[in-house]
Amino acid sequence: MELRINSYRYPDAARLALSGLRLSVPPGSLTVVAGGAGSGKSTLAGIMAGYLPGRTGGRLDGSIRLAGQSVEYDGGGEPPVVDLRQWTRHVAYVPQDARSYLSMIRSTVAEELAFGLENAGVPQPQMEARIADAAARLQLGSLLQRDPARLSGGQERLVAIAAAAVCGAGVLVLDEPLAGLDAAAAARVAGTIGRLRAAGTAVVVLTHTLVDALAADAGQALLLRDGVPVADGPDAVHRHAAKAGVVVPGAGPEAALPAPRAAAALEYRGVRYSYPEPARRPRRRLRGRRDAAQDGGQPLLADVSFTVAAGECVALTGPNGTGKTTLLKMALGLIRPDGGIVRVAGLDAAAAAVGELASVAGLLFQNPADQLFERTVRREVSFGPPRSRPAPDAVGEALEACGLSAVADVHPYELPASQRRLVALATVLARRPRVLVLDEPTVSLDGHGRALLGRILADAVARGAGVLLSTHDLEFARSHCHRAVALGAGVPAAGSGGGR
Amino acid sequence: MTALHPFTGLALAASTVAVTLAANRWWLSLAVAAAALAAAALAGTARRLAALAAAVLAPLWLSQLMVHALFDRAGSRELFAAGPVRLTAEGLAAAGGLGLRTAAFVLVVLLYSLTVDRAALIRALDAAGVPAQFGYIVAATLALVPATADRLRAIGQAQAIRGTGGRGAAARLRSARLRAVPLVLASIQDAAERSVHLQLRGFPGGRNRTQYRSVAFPRSERVLCVLVLSAAAAAVVFLALPWGA
Structure with missing residues (x-):
């Protein structure tokens, strides 16, 4: 694939989304395109995937060569529209939001993996073989019969990557392929990318984090800033990445954290939880714990105990699907434990009303789509019923802290993923909670966003709030948290004295 | 119905509904509605079926009651009258019969949509050449x-x-x-x-789309479908003739 993008402009946009970009993607190569939020990565992905400009009204001046054919764009309002059915045989694209990639009309992961193959008319025995192969490479065997609508965030990404890889397109474009994956899953994805390249597939990775596992292997690299390539080649990209808002591992400044206070902000004691049996979902009582007699599903959490002190930041780590999100949601009373006690600022989370818990604790969901529902950023951050609406000064402060003051009147969905995540974080901060519970806060954040998050955490800890955040980013946990608690598959959590 | 091919379930549901509507016998409507609830109980979705059916039927029944019973002009056996309101035994019977037929129809259709294997239905439609x-x-x-x-x-x-x-x-x-x-x-x-x-x-792919999992449509079920649909069609035609009803 060869791309020449002189300019790309969205309809009604004041500035160019991309300009002056040349990219040649030979078979078997790995290309890393790095850039912060709003740098033009998603636009580039859309053009490579064939759906931009399409009929969206965007104006592209340039040309694309793919599989021996060339498409010329003259920058006009009626660009040629590519035949996506043919295009997708050569280019597969997994977006940053892996959930939207899944068709959701198939009842098992295996059938979801087959979706693209069915559309391409691949014979059944070949499908069987390719799915078995992809599942083995990404170790998805245990997920194959699961319902795609009931996967964890990390599992969704693995399945989406497998569904794209299985199609055998010559070019594979992956937007943030390692976001939200645990170390083992990230290694499996990196390994799969290596094997696909060995078989001749060209892989293009779009990222705001220069992950060693991929960056080290990249034959070519490009750094984007405000839609313009500012560095070419792995070394140059690495040198200039931090300034362009890209996360560079090892480059983060370590701020000294004040010592935690003695009082407990959030406490888990002997917490147990099992997935309800899928066929017979037990009815939960409105208040209190679930009936122990109704247990018997797959155990997820077994006897988890740890405490987060006031003024302490604790990282919750562990592989995908080990119950981190479940544990975090318990702090706001959204999920009730089967046994044990969750205490939030002195309240029993299983007995207190969600509204009562919400007055002392705030939760950042893993997927901002689950959290954002208003028409502008400011309305979103100010949302609340009359008595518990955040005060205007708290809203202003939260917008400022998250670097959103300039986009306060924009629709949240028009912002890049990194800023959308910060909007969700601002909605939590505006309520000035004493306990901050953050589910994978670093995912989707570019370098600037991470720096803001680091400052926000330091401020929260300094004013005596307790912070519990789940993350796969051990480096972030080391530099911004007092310690880490590791959850393992089916084993009780063990407090580890990581960090400082 | 989950164990049957989606089209078999569809044929059974469609036939039942057609015959019930054409027959217009209160006891048949009642029996079909009861059978649908019993089948739902066996499938473990009786509660959901009842809740959904109630939500659909409540406004329908109310409008049928108002149109046929409360303002009846034709019936001779008057039960109650005040101003424009005139409740007659004939009107009540008409509203009741219509209400029961509606209930049978709604319960059967909802039962099918609740118990059919969605993924299997899509695969069956694909295999049948539907876009x-x-x-x-x-x-x-x-x-x-x-x-x-x-x-x-x-x-x-x-x-x-x-x-x-x-x-x-x-x-x-x-x-x-x-x-x-x-x-x-x-x-x-x-x-x-x-x-x-x-x-x-x-x-949606082209004409050469393939299927990873296809739904078996056994010969016995195909025969059953043809028989059931033919019998239902015959019954409807018979009922529509002057001596049928």
């Missing part, structure tokens, strides 16, 4: 209730942790109102994003 987009629309429509319930739960949680909710009818009503706009906006956003990615995965 893939149509199969997707059918599947998306059948998935609408659970998908909307999931999204509503997510929005409800996001709002609850920002202080909405509370106890009492007023608080519940307020939370329901607050969820409505986000629900519609989120559904549109989701549909827009997913439609792009469906295309990028080659959907």
Whole structure:
């Protein structure tokens, strides 16, 4: 694939989304395109995937060569529209939001993996073989019969990557392929990318984090800033990445954290939880714990105990699907434990009303789509019923802290993923909670966003709030948290004295 | 119905509905409605079926009662009259019969949509040469209730942790109102994003689409379908003739 993008402009946009970009993607190569939020990565992905400009009204001046054919764009309002059915045989694209990639009309992961193959008319025995192969490479065997609508965030990404890889397109474009994956899953994805390249597939990775596992292997690299390539080649990209808002591992400044206070902000004691049996979902009582007699599903959490002190930041780590999100949601009373006690600022989370818990604790969901529902950023951050609406000064402060003051009147969905995540974080901060519970806060954040998050955490800890955040980013946990608690598959959590 | 091929279930449901509507016998409507509830109980969805059917039937019954019973002009056996309201035994019987037929129809259709294996229905439609987009629309429509319930739960949680909710009818009503706009906006956003990615995965594909899992349509079930549909058609024709009814 060869791309020449002189300019790309969205309809009604004041500035160019991309300009002056040349990219040649030979078979078997790995290309890393790095850039912060709003740098033009998603636009580039859309053009490579064939759906931009399409009929969206965007104006592209340039040309694309793919599989021996060339498409010329003259920058006009009626660009040629590519035949996506043919295009997708050569280019597969997994977006940053892996959930939207899944068709959701198939009842098992295996059938979801087959979706693209069915559309391409691949014979059944070949499908069987390719799915078995992809599942083995990404170790998805245990997920194959699961319902795609009931996967964890990390599992969704693995399945989406497998569904794209299985199609055998010559070019594979992956937007943030390692976001939200645990170390083992990230290694499996990196390994799969290596094997696909060995078989001749060209892989293009779009990222705001220069992950060693991929960056080290990249034959070519490009750094984007405000839609313009500012560095070419792995070394140059690495040198200039931090300034362009890209996360560079090892480059983060370590701020000294004040010592935690003695009082407990959030406490888990002997917490147990099992997935309800899928066929017979037990009815939960409105208040209190679930009936122990109704247990018997797959155990997820077994006897988890740890405490987060006031003024302490604790990282919750562990592989995908080990119950981190479940544990975090318990702090706001959204999920009730089967046994044990969750205490939030002195309240029993299983007995207190969600509204009562919400007055002392705030939760950042893993997927901002689950959290954002208003028409502008400011309305979103100010949302609340009359008595518990955040005060205007708290809203202003939260917008400022998250670097959103300039986009306060924009629709949240028009912002890049990194800023959308910060909007969700601002909605939590505006309520000035004493306990901050953050589910994978670093995912989707570019370098600037991470720096803001680091400052926000330091401020929260300094004013005596307790912070519990789940993350796969051990480096972030080391530099911004007092310690880490590791959850393992089916084993009780063990407090580890990581960090400082 | 889950163990049957989706088309067999469809043939049974369609035949039952056609004969019940054509026969217009209160005892047949009642028997069909009861049978649908019993089948739902066996499948473990009696509670959901009853709740959904109640939601659909309540406004229908109310309008039938108003049109046929409360303002009846034709009936001779008057039970009650005040101003424009005239309740007659004939009107009540007509409303009752129509109500029972509606109930039988709604219960059978809902029972089929609750018990059919969605994925199997799409595969069956694909295999039958129906355009893939149509199969997707059918599947998306059948998935609408659970998908909307999931999204509503997510929005409800996001709002609850920002202080909405509370106890009492007023608080519940307020939370329901607050969820409505986000629900519609989120559904549109989701549909827009997913439609792009469906295309990028080659959907709907061409004539040479293949199937990873096909649904077996055993000969016995095909024969059953033909027999049931033929019998139903014959019964409807017979009932429609002057001496039938």
